[in-house]
Amino acid sequence: MPHSPGLTLSTAKRLISRWSLPQQRRLLAWLRAELDAADAAIEENWSPPAAKAAVEQQRRGKSVFLRQGVKCGKAGCKCADDNLHGPYWHEYWREGRKVRKKYHGVEIRT
Numbered sequence: 001m002p003h004s005p006g007l008t009l010s011t012a013k014r015l016i017s018r019w020s021l022p023q024q025r026r027l028l029a030w031l032r033a034e035l036d037a038a039d040a041a042i043e044e045n046w047s048p049p050a051a052k053a054a055v056e057q058q059r060r061g062k063s064v065f066l067r068q069g070v071k072c073g074k075a076g077c078k079c080a081d082d083n084l085h086g087p088y089w090h091e092y093w094r095e096g097r098k099v100r101k102k103y104h105g106v107e108i109r110t
Helices: 009-017 023-044 049-053
Strands: 055-058 063-070 085-095 096-103
Touching: 049 063
Parallel strands: none
Antiparallel strands: 055 063, 063 085, 085 096
16 A cells, blocks of 8 residues: 555554544545546456457447357367367446446347
8 A cells, every 4th residue: 555654554543633623523534535546447447357368349238248269168079179160249238346248149138
């Protein structure tokens, strides 16, 4: 955590506890705004884990669409040797900390 030399978290807590309630509320409002801005930046710039292997990528709203090859998992199939099926479109989006995925097929269906 970045901080000024000599200012530890325990020192900051001790100093802030001496502030008036209105000063503490202003600090809290500022901290919330900073955290909201940081969360929004993370949400806007996130990439699903499979993005590196995608043939194509599109962003629509809060979703990321990836066109990627897939393995079917059948023994002896061509995809076992990295000759993947597709590519097919998959939609990824976040719900809190969870990443959700939906299969769309050859074309994106909305």
